[in-house]
Amino acid sequence: MLSRAAVRALSRKGAVGACGVLGLIHALSATAADVLPGAFTALPVGMSAVQVFQTHVERDKQYVDGHARPIDARLDSDVSMLRYHRLIEVGGYTVDPNIIVPYVELEGKRDLSAFGKESGLGDAVLNAIVWLVNDPKSRTFFGISPYLYVPTGHYEHDQRLNAGENRWKFALQAGYTTALSDKVLFDLTGDVTLFGKNDDFGRARADLEQDEAYQVQSYLRYKLTPAFEAHAGLSHVWGGETKVGGARQGNELRTTKYMLGASYMFGPATQLLAQYGRDISVENGFRESGKFLLRFTQMF
Template identity: 50%
Template sequence: MKPLKWTARTYQNSWCGLGGAAALCMALTIPQAHAVDVDAGDYTALPAGTNLAMLYYQYATRDALYAKGHKAPGDMRLDSQVGILRGVHFTEIGGYIVDPQFLLPFGRLEGKDDLSALGSTSGVGDLILAATVWLVNRPQTGTYFGITPFIYAPTGNYDNDDALNLGENRWKFALQAGFITKLSDRVSLDLAGDITLYGKNDKFGAAKVTMKQKPSMQFQGYLRYHISDAWDLRAGVSHTFGGETEIAGVNQGDRLRTTKVSIGTGWFIAPDVQLLASYGRDISVHNGFREDDRLNLRVLKVF
């Protein structure tokens, strides 16, 4: 008797009817992006009139797929290369610093090994609009506290017949709070927490069924060691939970519980140009793909 070869389609047919399946069914549609990741220093308020232009590059490999804490058999791999174009403008409204901004993701997803049958896709992701309002802004002590609403518009490339998509075909809303303070002259603490609410996707999968999702939450923390005013080393941890899905009226039992860590550095190579690099990976995954490697690069220009 020949051993069973677990292709992407075999695995989807087997698990998508077993109640823990949306971990696969959703993961084959998009890489999980349920939370609002921040970089250390993002919640620093800048003077009104300041503009930022940023370009991100994110490369991630996912080497395992989990459902209810159990690793799927076979070699499940999904790689992504994603860029993000981001523009930010700082202004003052009613005595508070506010920064209306946009983020436009674009890139490529590719299934490999036992997921190679999924092929690849490339294009533009969903447009993100946001604006932080700083309720605490004390640059003299390095203390900041801000609240940011995010709106995700379903403008990205989406085809319900494709297993891989950059767009999600649904609206999303996230609310995040971020806090920065100095613990000493050389050490800063960054904390952030957010909740994401999901609209429904009424064209999910080949059958165009309705997919709904419960809110998810994420908490993030970073420590930065400032080697100089222009250069820092940083380490962070984040935990995401919630986000259970319902597909065609059936609860999937696929609640998220993912913990990841990262290390990196930020360096102002000129007063108006910063380079940022970080490396991270998931250390615990209950449902969905596990990222075994993630490289983030960012170029920031102040003008």
Template identity: 50%
Template sequence: MNDDKNVKAASRKPIIPKKKTALSLLVGALSVAAGQSHAVDVDAGDYTALPAGTNLAMVYYQYADRDRLYSDGDRVPIDAGLESHVGILRGVHFTKIGDYIVDPQFLLPFGHLEGKDDTKSLGDADGLGDLILAATVWLVNKPETNTYFGITPFVYVPTGTYDHDDALNLGENRWKFALQAGYITGLTEKVFLDIAADVTVHGKNDDFGANKDTLKQDPLFQVQTFLRYQLRENLDLRAGLSHTFGGETEINGTDQDDRSRTTKMTIGSGWFVTPSVQLLANYGRDLSVENGFKENNRFNLRILKAF
């Protein structure tokens, strides 16, 4: 479902390799904690097309702790810490336009962020994240073979809580646009493969940091894949891998050499406790990080109600 600032605790010269400053290290790192991931994370099964007229109401809770900071693949030798508690309200409506199922939707993040240990000087933040508007168009919709292919544009509206004097913010103070394609197919009667890929382009933030600098960012790319095993008709097990790359930032025209290259894993389960209510629980962590904070633990919970 990802801007970022300075931290005095990481500004000592022996800590920062090469020509990077504490600011350039954290530009890419903190936005992950801003309530909206840089890239567009999905859950396995999200690209299943439902019948026109179906509505979904969802509430997410996401907790993550980050205990390491990386620069060019090397750990920065400080006791870094960043914790986030993020909720998301999401509403989806499935309709039919011509021959295609389409699902206009919104996502509204909110939450709490807090720096820990040597990065405690980041402080904390509470508020709303940026409103996200989206709509998937299914170009392939074959429920008889569990095969689906859809394309989703996302627009991130800069409505979230933001203060250029604060090191942590829930909002990013910039427009963003993402385009994602998702594919699902049944490998067997009980095993399903999900694949999604997306690119995010960023508007500029011209009120970045205490000096109101101009922050720009290159496009960010992500590829995600999941396997699901249907234990019972209403219960599945799932595992996934994701790789994000790109997204180098520049401040006032100076490249920050902070491109993203992160690989993460998730495992979890989805359970329909009734035909119209699903509980979803996932655990994940980063496997490798080139620049920025590394997530040690992430817990994602979701409750879905169809009506």
């Protein structure tokens, strides 16, 4: 995943040259808490789950103030993630503490070939979901989910692409899931992300600061069979303007995208989910022309 937070500061002087001034683009998204359908459906206490994610993203345009820059941009990323869950009970509430470990590969192409390639461990994520409403009978759930991003990823201040961000991040998300009918389910989540300071940003080793960013996501899911489910979703991100050396960059995010996909249960404890997504509109940053995601889940 690629940060769009510092991207507008690739500026009107030309993408490659301006990126040299700013120093780098981060591997991880400026918005922390992308979710997949059913993320806030609670599993039974005592159950564990291991999930493996593979995500490939292609970006083909860079936008400034809603206008595409006249460059032949191409920026690709591949992110592999391992996530471990363990459902426990705390004070009568179901809680899902989990950890996410990513490995990131990034490559600039065409007019962005000067960005080069970068790969390495990304920033680890500590997460938990606390369900305040947990009603499997009506298939209605409501939970609160904090994320803590720990700056463990590989980072070099003079590289244009980095697997890590060299800063702490915290996101707080709320999620609601309910059944609209026997076959149709609805998911709605919202979150806010707060950013720590990167005090070693770019070749000038400047301070990078960022305003809070917000995201709303929703899904409709349709059960074609008890094991096979299709979904469609929308996401909107806004906020997150950056400051470099105290100077505001005017690069506030305002991005809308759609997601389409399906999942299949191979027995009661194994699931495979596939999803395709694409940005519909981008105010500042790179447009995701295609996002391909696979997730394997094994519960035990």
